[in-house]
Amino acid sequence: MLTRHQDTELKMTESVSAMTCRTSQLARIFTPLFLTLLLLATVAKAETIETAAREAFIFDMNTGAVLLEKNADDLMAPASMSKLMTIYMVFERLKEGSLKLEDTLPVSEKAWKKGGSKMFVEVDTRVSVSDLLRGIIVQSGNDACIVVAEGLGGSEEAFAEAMTSRARELGMAKSTFHNATGWPDPDHRMTARELGILAKHLIQDFPKYYTIFAEKEFTFSDIKQGNRNPLLYKDNGTDGLKTGHTEESGYGLVASAERDGRRIILVLHGLDNASERSRESERLMEWAFREYNNYALFKAGDVVDNARVWLGDKDTVPLTVEEELTVTMNRQARKSMTAKVVYNEPVPAPIIKGTPVAQLVISAPEMETVTVPLVATEDIAQPGLFKRLTSAIDYLVFGPSVN
Numbered sequence: 009m010l011t012r013h014q015d016t017e018l019k020m021t022e023s024v025s026a027m028t029c030r031t032s033q034l035a036r037i038f039t040p041l042f043l044t045l046l047l048l049a050t051v052a053k054a055e056t057i058e059t060a061a062r063e064a065f066i067f068d069m070n071t072g073a074v075l076l077e078k079n080a081d082d083l084m085a086p087a088s089m090s091k092l093m094t095i096y097m098v099f100e101r102l103k104e105g106s107l108k109l110e111d112t113l114p115v116s117e118k119a120w121k122k123g124g125s126k127m128f129v130e131v132d133t134r135v136s137v138s139d140l141l142r143g144i145i146v147q148s149g150n151d152a153c154i155v156v157a158e159g160l161g162g163s164e165e166a167f168a169e170a171m172t173s174r175a176r177e178l179g180m181a182k183s184t185f186h187n188a189t190g191w192p193d194p195d196h197r198m199t200a201r202e203l204g205i206l207a208k209h210l211i212q213d214f215p216k217y218y219t220i221f222a223e224k225e226f227t228f229s230d231i232k233q234g235n236r237n238p239l240l241y242k243d244n245g246t247d248g249l250k251t252g253h254t255e256e257s258g259y260g261l262v263a264s265a266e267r268d269g270r271r272i273i274l275v276l277h278g279l280d281n282a283s284e285r286s287r288e289s290e291r292l293m294e295w296a297f298r299e300y301n302n303y304a305l306f307k308a309g310d311v312v313d314n315a316r317v318w319l320g321d322k323d324t325v326p327l328t329v330e331e332e333l334t335v336t337m338n339r340q341a342r343k344s345m346t347a348k349v350v351y352n353e354p355v356p357a358p359i360i361k362g363t364p365v366a367q368l369v370i371s372a373p374e375m376e377t378v379t380v381p382l383v384a385t386e387d388i389a390q391p392g393l394f395k396r397l398t399s400a401i402d403y404l405v406f407g408p409s410v411n
Contacts, residue, residue, distance in 0.1 A: 057076060057292075057295060059076070059078060059276070059288060059292060060279060060280070060284060060288055061078065061260075061276040061277060061278055061279055061288060062078075062079065062084075062258065062277055062278025062279075063078060063079040063080060063082055063084055063199075063200040063275075063276070063277040063278055064076055064077065064078040064079075064080065064200060064274075064275065064276050064277070064292075065077050065078075065080040065200040065201050065203070065204045065274075065275040066272065066273070066274045066275070066292060066296055067204060067272070067273055068270065068271070068272060068296075068300065068302065068336045069208055069211065069212075069264070069271040069272065069273050070269075070270055070271060070302055070334065070336075071302060071334055071335065071336045073300070073335075073336030073337075075272075075296050075299075075300055075336075076292065076296075077200075077201070078200075079200070080199060080200045080201040080275075081182070081199050081200075081201055082199060082200075083182060083197040083198070083199055084197065084198065084199065084200070084257065084277055084278070085192065085196065085197065085254060085256045085257040086190055086196070086197070086198040086203065086252055086257065086260070086277070087190045087192075087252030087253055087254040087256075087257040087260060088125070088148050088189070088190040088250060088251060088252040088253065089190065089198070089203055089250050089251070089252035089260050089261075089262050089275075089277075090183075090185060090189075090190040090196065090198055090252070091144055091148065091153060091188070091189065091190055091250060091252075092203070092206050092207065092210060092249060092250050092262060093171045093174075093175060093183070093185060093206060094144065094153050094156060094157065094167075094171065094188045094189075095141065095144060095145060095210065096174070096178075096206065096209065096210055096213075096214075097156075097160065097167070097170065097171060097174065098137065098140075098141060098156055098160070099210065099213070099214040099217045100174075100213075100214075101160060102137070102214075102217060103213070103214060103216075103217075107137060107160070108137065109136065109137050109138040109141075110136055110137070110138065111136065111137050112134035112135060112136050112137070113134060113135060113137065113140065113155050113156065113158075113159030113160075114132075114133075114134050114155070114158075114159065115129045115130060115131055115132065115133050115134070115135060115151075115155050116131070116154070116155070116158055117131050118154060118158075118164075119131075119151045119152075119154035119155045119158065120151060122150045122151045122154055122189070123150070124150045124189070124191065125147065125148040125149060125150055126147070126149050126150060126151050127139075127140075127143030127144075127147050127149030127151050127152040127228055128149075128151070128228060128229050128231050129143070129149075129151050129152065129155060129228075129229075130229070135152075135155060137156075139228060140152045140155055140156055141217075141220055142220060142223065142226040142228075143226070143228060144156070145220050145221055145223070145235075145250070146220075146223055146224075146225065146226040146233065146234075146235045147226055147228070147233040148236055148250075148251070150189040150191065153188040153189045154188060154189065156188065157187075157188035164187055164188050165186075165187075167188055168185045168186050168187050168188060169185075171185040171188070172184050172185045175202070175206070178205065178206065178209055179205055180198075180202040180205055180206065181202075182197070182198070182199050182202060183197065183198040183199065183202045183206075184196065184197050190252060190254075192254050192255075192256055200275040200276075200277055201275075203262050203275045204262070204273050204275050206262075207248075207249050207262050207264055207273050207275070208273060210248075210249065211248070211264060211271070211273075218247075218248060219247075221237075221247060221248030221249050221250075222240065222247040222248060223235065224240055224241070236251040237249070237250065237251055237261065237263060238251075238261070238282070238285065238286035238289065238290070239261075239263045239265065239286075239289055239290060239293065242290055244265055244267075244290070244293060244294065244297075245265040245266050245267045246263055246264065246265040246293070247264065247265065247266065248263065248264050249262045249263060249264055250262050251285070252277075253282075257277065257278065258277065258278040258279050258280065259278075259279040259280065259281060259282055259284065259285040260275075260276055260277035260278065260279065260285070261274070261275075261276050261285055261289050262274070262275050263289055263293065265293055265297075267297055270297070270301075270302055272293060272296045272297060274289060274292060274293055274296070276288060276289055276292070299338055299339060300336055300337065300338055300339065301336070301337070301339050301342075302334050302335070302336050303334065303335055303336075303337065303342055303345075304332065304333070304334045305333045305334065305335060305347075305370070306328075306329045306332065306333045307332050308328070308329060308330060308331050308332050309328055309385075310328055310329065311326045311327065311328055311385065312327050312328060312329060312349060312368055312382055313326075313327050313349040313366070313382070314326050314327065315327055315349075315351050315353070315354075315355050315365055315366055315384075316353055316354040316355065317354055317355050317356075317357055317359065317388055318354035318355060318356045318357065319356065319357050319390060319391070320356075320357030320358070320359065320388040320389065320390060320391070321357070321388060321389045321390065321391045322388055325355065325359055325365065325384045325385070325386065325388050326384070326385040326386065327349065327351075327365055327366050327382035327383065327384065327385070328382065328383060328385050329368065329380055329381075329382060329383075330362075330381070330383055333368075333380060335370060335372075335375070335378060336375075337372050337374070337375045338372075338373070338374045338375070341372045341373040341374050341375060342372060344372055344373055345370065345371070345372035345375075346370070346371055346372070347368060347369065347370045347371075348368070348369045349366050349367070349368055349369075349382065350366060350367045350369055351365055351366030351367070351382075357388045357389065357390045358387070358388060358389050358390050359384045359387065359388040360384070360387060361383075361384055361385065361386050361387045362383050362384065363383060363384050364381040364382070364383050365382060365383060365384050366381075366382040367379050367380065367381060367382060368380045368381075368382050
């Protein structure tokens, strides 16, 4: 339940105006009903847990809260993790209807000859998009990536340019793609943060096709290969996404897991070997779920507080959040969470419904302060001249009324 304790008013001076802070203590949180609510993005303060990864980025997808970041904005060689962008391009074509799973694409000699991890397609044959997706996602096939790139872009080079352009539109400002496979190239670069952004888009934008990431094996041309994602074989809710490895990049993983409606996305890069990748990813995924949780504070339309009104036809105006508000925080820190409603008092009429009137400021240990606008829930008109005069006199003589 939500318990409010009205503190004495705190007078703060900003320039020549007085600002009143009305403070609430959120002591005991929350009913099971509230825990099902989603979500306005808030950011937990990334904790300084140690990791052997050279780059790391872990966040709660429901709220956007960053739980761990280490060199998250450094450009790095993503290896096969950049195949996620290739997959995004295919998923997008499927969703818009210009491509179908049963469509087939031709296998060129370039694709057939490509080294590294392979789906083992045969030159001068045609392979279905459904099989090619599994060849990329499950088997990490470089040959399958080139078949897709040539089939959709005309050439791998043109397809890589389209990948970069689409990445910019998705908010990935640093990522640059020079091939469809993640093959070593000094100009083929991504960041851990942008791999996380890409993973979020794959999950949110394509729920129909995202389920392929959870498939543990795929057989093509009588060759069965297992999914390289080590977390898929753990009982921890993992259902995607992609590993990567080259000599330059080391061992990396983009993974996502969901438990009780809460989803974590993890990006690790630069680990020494596959065993370390498996251990470190499992440890950090467990840490993210164990140490942090999401707490729903207010539903859209909930009255958070009432602001005093100056010269209006009502003395107060109810304030609410426009969207449901959920914060991610350390489980131990939630007991110390506080919320303050801050506004210039009194609020002059007229007030139009939906107008931002105040700010809700939420703070807790190990969490960055969250500031959310509060809007008026109703219109407040100005009264007649006589009422305005008497109200002004009352205010000047007796001060603001206590509500």
